[in-house]
Amino acid sequence: MEGNKLNIVYIDEERDQLADFQADAELSGLFEEIYLLEPKSNLDEMVTEILELKVDAVISDFALNEAKVINYNGDQLLNAIQDIRHNFPCFLRTSYEDDAVSNSFDVNRVYVKEDSMELHSESNLFKRVAAQISAYHRRFEAIKKEHINLKHKLANEGLNSQETDRLIELDDLIESMLSAETKTPTEVKKLALSKFDALMDSTDKLINDIEANLKGNSSDA
Numbered sequence: 001m002e003g004n005k006l007n008i009v010y011i012d013e014e015r016d017q018l019a020d021f022q023a024d025a026e027l028s029g030l031f032e033e034i035y036l037l038e039p040k041s042n043l044d045e046m047v048t049e050i051l052e053l054k055v056d057a058v059i060s061d062f063a064l065n066e067a068k069v070i071n072y073n074g075d076q077l078l079n080a081i082q083d084i085r086h087n088f089p090c091f092l093r094t095s096y097e098d099d100a101v102s103n104s105f106d107v108n109r110v111y112v113k114e115d116s117m118e119l120h121s122e123s124n125l126f127k128r129v130a131a132q133i134s135a136y137h138r139r140f141e142a143i144k145k146e147h148i149n150l151k152h153k154l155a156n157e158g159l160n161s162q163e164t165d166r167l168i169e170l171d172d173l174i175e176s177m178l179s180a181e182t183k184t185p186t187e188v189k190k191l192a193l194s195k196f197d198a199l200m201d202s203t204d205k206l207i208n209d210i211e212a213n214l215k216g217n218s219s220d221a
Contacts, residue, residue, distance in 0.1 A: 005032035006133055009053055011046070011077065012061040012093075013039055013068045017113075021059075021093075028126040039064040043072045047080045056133045059125075062094035062110075078109070086176040087139075089132040091125065143173050 008031055010021045018036040025034045035053050040046040050058055058081055060074035072080075078090040095113045111125045147170040150163060159167060 006030060006057070006130060007033040007035070007053070007055045008057045008059060008129060009035040009037060009050055009055045010059045010061075010093075011037045011039055011050070011064065011074065013064050013066060013070075014061075017061065024122045025126060028123065030126050030130045039068060039070055039072075039077070041068075041070050043070075043077065043080055046072075046077060047084065050081060051084065056137075057089035057091065057129050059091045059093060059129065062092050084179055087136065088177070089129065089136050091129060093125070140174075140177055143170055143177075146170055147174060 008025065010018065010025070012018050012021065015038070018038070022034050022036055025031055033055075035055060037046075037049065040049065058078060060077050062074040064070060064072065064074050064077065074092050074094070078092060082088055082090060090109055092110045093113050094110060111122075111128075147167065150159065150167040150170065153159060153163070154167065
């Protein structure tokens with residue numbers, strides 16, 4: 001996200017639905033880039049292509065296998081994306097509300113296609129997308145700021161046990177939001193921090209010994 005410019009991607013197996021979505025999204029005036037994709041037969045390849053776009057939100061049709069022979073639906077696609085980027089803004093469009101709601105991991109991300117003209121649900125969807133993107137970025141920035149402050153304190157003053165646990169928790173959150181696939185195990189981080197603390201204690205002791213020796217030499221003189 002650059003400034004207030006939002007980039008989104010929509011996945012649907014029907015080209016007329018892709019075109020309709022693009023027209024409605026452009027009309028909303030909320031988005032800078034609107035990427036349109038047809039589903040690939042392989043789920044992992046589909047996820048990779050989506051993540052490479054570096055968008056701010058993903059919207060998918062639910063019944064992706066209605067016109068194509070693929071072995072996943074839109075909800076499974078969004079779940080796969082959020083397995084890699086936790087809590088990433090994802091939304092599901094469908095003409096089959098009951099099926100989507102009963103099969104969806106998160107019913108709050110389900111929006112119905114058929115009501116778009118009469119009830120302006122598409123307008124509501126786009127506003128919800130923009131609002132959730134904003135909330136996601138605010139949360140990330142707050143986590144990052146607290147993380148930076150604790151790292152600064154670690155380097156300059158050291159941390160108590162609660163602060164150390166919080167730093168590791170924040171580090172886990174940041175890695176999970178960016179890419180859970182490359183996340184460093186929590187136990188490794190705890191070991192690294194404990195070694196850092198031991199090094200800092202050793203350095204502090206050395207400094208104190210040097211200062212004591214200097215004071216002793218000064219008084220002897």
